[in-house]
Amino acid sequence: EAQVTQNPRYLITVTGKKLTVTCSQNMNHEYMSWYRQDPGLGLRQIYYSMNVEVTDKGDVPEGYKVSRKEKRNFPLILESPSPNQTSLYFCASSLAGAYGYTFGSGTRLTVV
């Protein structure tokens, strides 16, 4: 089944403790992206990747890192999480812009 898989689905952590949210797609898509969703703000892009080793900042990149060492994987790294990063995070992938993105099921992160 074609899909984008994120892990974990739920995560509660403490301020300053490094964490990684994994994302993998099995559709051989070139484009991958991370979004965060907050009530009343919709979805905002954190980082995106056009291909292996090619990444760039989205609208809200502060406090996040990404890497794209393989085409299928695009992990999101929070080096020192803070409470304002409490949010619902989505990974997405796309073959090209005209196809739209396929989204993962989301990761609900709480930073206390």
Next chain:
Amino acid sequence: AQSVTQLGSHVSVSEGALVLLRCNYSSSVPPYLFWYVQYPNQGLQLLLKYTTGATLVKGINGFEAEFKKSETSFHLTKPSAHMSDAAEYFCAVTSGSGGSNYKLTFGKGTLLTVNP
């Protein structure tokens, strides 16, 4: 730069009534436009999209949308609402042909409530 404005953060309709969710966009190049639906505790699912060609596009679950370039709009409609349509709907835009279309910009969403 591109942006999306969804008019009405919350729309409430009766079952069987017309659903109309409004979306206006801004884009410096011809756009690709999308509507996504998010059911509670789930990810986003593509409802329909406009890229080129016919300006009236049909999607899943009986939804359709019309691209109106002169009005920079892409409103979502469904003739008859069903209880199962209750969800949050997001309009999104990316650059069309010749643009950088890896960046998908979303509106803030419209929560649709369907009353029995």
